[in-house]
Amino acid sequence: MRLAEKIIQGDIRAAARLITQIDNHDPAAVTELQRLYPLTGRAEIVGVTGPPGAGKSTLTDKLIGAYRQQGKKVAVVAVDPSSSFTSGAVLGDRIRMNRHATDPGVFIRSLGTRGHLGGLSRSTGEVVNVFDAMGYEVIIIETVGVGQDEVEIAGTAHTTLVVTVPGLGDDIQAIKAGVFEIADIFVVNKADRPEAEKAVRDLTTLVGMNHPGEDEWWQPVLKTVASTSEGVDQLVEAIGRHYAFLLDSGKLQQFEEQKSQRHLCELLQEELYRQVRTRIREEQALNGQVRAIARRELDPYTAARQILTTGAGLALAKAGQIDP
Amino acid sequence: MRLAEKIIQGDIRAAARLITQIDNHDPAAVTELQRLYPLTGRAEIVGVTGPPGAGKSTLTDKLIGAYRQQGKKVAVVAVDPSSSFTSGAVLGDRIRMNRHATDPGVFIRSLGTRGHLGGLSRSTGEVVNVFDAMGYEVIIIETVGVGQDEVEIAGTAHTTLVVTVPGLGDDIQAIKAGVFEIADIFVVNKADRPEAEKAVRDLTTLVGMNHPGEDEWWQPVLKTVASTSEGVDQLVEAIGRHYAFLLDSGKLQQFEEQKSQRHLCELLQEELYRQVRTRIREEQALNGQVRAIARRELDPYTAARQILTTGAGLALAKAGQIDP
Numbered sequence: 001m002r003l004a005e006k007i008i009q010g011d012i013r014a015a016a017r018l019i020t021q022i023d024n025h026d027p028a029a030v031t032e033l034q035r036l037y038p039l040t041g042r043a044e045i046v047g048v049t050g051p052p053g054a055g056k057s058t059l060t061d062k063l064i065g066a067y068r069q070q071g072k073k074v075a076v077v078a079v080d081p082s083s084s085f086t087s088g089a090v091l092g093d094r095i096r097m098n099r100h101a102t103d104p105g106v107f108i109r110s111l112g113t114r115g116h117l118g119g120l121s122r123s124t125g126e127v128v129n130v131f132d133a134m135g136y137e138v139i140i141i142e143t144v145g146v147g148q149d150e151v152e153i154a155g156t157a158h159t160t161l162v163v164t165v166p167g168l169g170d171d172i173q174a175i176k177a178g179v180f181e182i183a184d185i186f187v188v189n190k191a192d193r194p195e196a197e198k199a200v201r202d203l204t205t206l207v208g209m210n211h212p213g214e215d216e217w218w219q220p221v222l223k224t225v226a227s228t229s230e231g232v233d234q235l236v237e238a239i240g241r242h243y244a245f246l247l248d249s250g251k252l253q254q255f256e257e258q259k260s261q262r263h264l265c266e267l268l269q270e271e272l273y274r275q276v277r278t279r280i281r282e283e284q285a286l287n288g289q290v291r292a293i294a295r296r297e298l299d300p301y302t303a304a305r306q307i308l309t310t311g312a313g314l315a316l317a318k319a320g321q322i323d324p
Numbered sequence: 325m326r327l328a329e330k331i332i333q334g335d336i337r338a339a340a341r342l343i344t345q346i347d348n349h350d351p352a353a354v355t356e357l358q359r360l361y362p363l364t365g366r367a368e369i370v371g372v373t374g375p376p377g378a379g380k381s382t383l384t385d386k387l388i389g390a391y392r393q394q395g396k397k398v399a400v401v402a403v404d405p406s407s408s409f410t411s412g413a414v415l416g417d418r419i420r421m422n423r424h425a426t427d428p429g430v431f432i433r434s435l436g437t438r439g440h441l442g443g444l445s446r447s448t449g450e451v452v453n454v455f456d457a458m459g460y461e462v463i464i465i466e467t468v469g470v471g472q473d474e475v476e477i478a479g480t481a482h483t484t485l486v487v488t489v490p491g492l493g494d495d496i497q498a499i500k501a502g503v504f505e506i507a508d509i510f511v512v513n514k515a516d517r518p519e520a521e522k523a524v525r526d527l528t529t530l531v532g533m534n535h536p537g538e539d540e541w542w543q544p545v546l547k548t549v550a551s552t553s554e555g556v557d558q559l560v561e562a563i564g565r566h567y568a569f570l571l572d573s574g575k576l577q578q579f580e581e582q583k584s585q586r587h588l589c590e591l592l593q594e595e596l597y598r599q600v601r602t603r604i605r606e607e608q609a610l611n612g613q614v615r616a617i618a619r620r621e622l623d624p625y626t627a628a629r630q631i632l633t634t635g636a637g638l639a640l641a642k643a644g645q646i647d648p
Contacts, residue, residue, distance in 0.1 A: 030625050033623075033625065034623045034625045034626065037620065037623035037624070037625075038620050038623065039620075040620060041620045253618065256618040257614055257615060257618040259618070260614050260615075260617035260618040260624065261604060261605075261614045263617070263624045264604060264613070264614060264617060264624045264627055264628060264631075265597070265600060265601055265604055267624055267625065267627075267628040268597075268600045268604075268628050268631060268632070269593070269596070269597040269600060271628060271632060272593070272596040272597070272600065272632075273589070273592075273593040273596070273597075276589060276592045276593060276596065277589055280585060280588060280589055280592075281585075289588070290581055290584050290585045290588060291581060291584075293584035293587070293588060294577065294580040294581040294583070294584040296361065296362050296363075296364060296365050299357075299358050299361035299362065300361070300584065300587045300588045300591055301354050301357065301358045301361075301591065302358065303588055303591075304588060304591040304592050304595060307588075307592060308592070308595060308596075
């Protein structure tokens with residue numbers, strides 16, 4: 001039986017195997033993902049992002065608990081854009097969620113970054129699809145807030161929570177432009193700290209300054225104390241409200257189309273790039289060009305243009321045929 | 325007069341303008357870079373990477389000083405893969421180097437990440453080319469050690485220093501596999517700390533375990549106290565030895581060819597991706613496919629294959645003609 005069929009039947013180990021393939025960018029994953037795809041599009045996807053130390057894992061843990069109480073099956077993808085130098089912190093966090101390890105209604109997986117440029121957002125989306133096809137009703141994507149990754153990953157989640165904590169210096173400064181836009185809900189966690197009110201006020205002001213229009217979503221600013229579960233139910237309720245807003249406003253369809261477009265672009269880009277690289281490695285003529293560039297007899301910009309316009313370009317075009 | 329000509333004549337402001345264009349991925353930069361390219365390939369490029377707090381900026385500052393004493397012109401690209409949540413730390417470090425701000429033989433620029441996937445390593449390489457064409461003899465690339473970026477950026481530097489500090493927990497653990505390979509020289513900075521000897525011993529053992537062959541470069545492990553300049557001269561000497569090794573062993577040429585190949589691939593990839601995206605946005609037929617994917621009537625893998633094999637594929641192939 002194919003991996004995909006086992007996965008559809010709920011085989012956790014088969015799913016884990018496919019996820020490892022996805023994380024390793026193993027081409028074998030494609031056929032399986034293809035079979036699973038028609039079963040996707042049913043889950044509610046929640047993104048949790050924010051700076052290290054904001055308590056994202058504890059909050060995720062409590063969200064799992066809350067959804068489980070509603071009887072929903074929950075899956076978590078924890079995305080760790082592993083720094084080459086620091087490690088452990090995020091994996092340490094994972095252990096906290098282990099109290100759900102024996103609950104068959106909960107599936108938690110970490111995803112590393114195996115160095116493929118832009119590969120992380122695609123892998124994340126594909127792992128979400130695996131969970132979705134398996135019938136998990138809520139899928140939480142947790143990311144440590146580093147760089148561009150979380151912005152792209154937010155494009156995968158229907159509702160993105162930006163989690164912050166009081167006293168992170170200037171709270172408004174800490175929310176940089178790119179992050180403000182991806183937030184559907186702001187969460188001030190560890191709200192039992194003295195500066196909590198100020199953080200909420202600052203964020204509320206910031207939302208107000210960006211005054212979304214009448215028909216737009218007005219980003220709520222919620223307080224939680226994840227360690228004691230305070231505010232978690234209200235957060236779950238707000239996530240539900242945002243999903244309902246997407247559905248009612250027709251924005252959910254728009255969102256799904258954008259996601260599909262991006263996914264298609266990524267696949268095309270990856271395939272074209274693979275072909276370009278193979279050609280450059282194999283073709284004698286191109287080797288000559290590479291050597292000429294290294295000798296500064298030819299510049300890479302002119303070379304690229306030549307490749308795309310002349311014989312090599314045609315060869316590439318012909319190579320644009322993937323074996324079915 | 326074109327920007328490139330001004331830059332060749334040593335116009336700092338023109339260079340700064342081009343670097344901003346590069347950082348913004350402004351297509352206007354290409355023509356200028358094309359003109360500068362034949363003048364590149366003369367500088368010695370040194371990469372400085374390591375975890376936050378290792379003292380990379382102070383060390384870079386001292387390296388600048390040492391090279392200036394040798395009468396060499398020095399340029400620095402400080403690459404900050406700006407986290408969306410944390411900021412300031414690296415920019416703060418920049419200020420320390422400001423004592424060189426009035427020295428016309430020193431040019432320091434920071435590069436952010438404007439979110440282009442994989443764009444950072446290409447931008448870095450292009451900024452290095454600008455400095456190189458201007459006649460800077462030593463170009464230092466400083467990166468904060470986050471994720472894949474520093475591995476790619478190391479591919480731009482002839483000699484990569486991996487800077488670590490004693491007492492970062494388990495020192496060997498802190499040097500993860502990908503980083504070990506990019507190191508040409510290990511630097512244990514803040515070597516006046518008590519655990520310094522252990523760090524040196526551990527790293528030396530690690531190098532020994534990887535026992536490079538006879539003709540290979542044996543990564544030295546050096547101690548520095550950047551704040552007092554201790555060990556900096558020895559470090560400069562080791563960097564020189566490594567460059568001489570590259571030159572004598574023929575590896576420098578090999579390195580330049582690999583770099584050229586990568587650069588060419590990146591340009592082709594970017595151009596192909598741009599074309600794919602434009603097509604997908606513009607073509608009615610593709611819009612239909614995107615909508616079908618969003619509705620789960622078609623999977624993106626099949627759609628990508630169709631685009632690359634059928635009419636749309638041919639259209640893309642024709643689009644492979646960039647206007648000169």
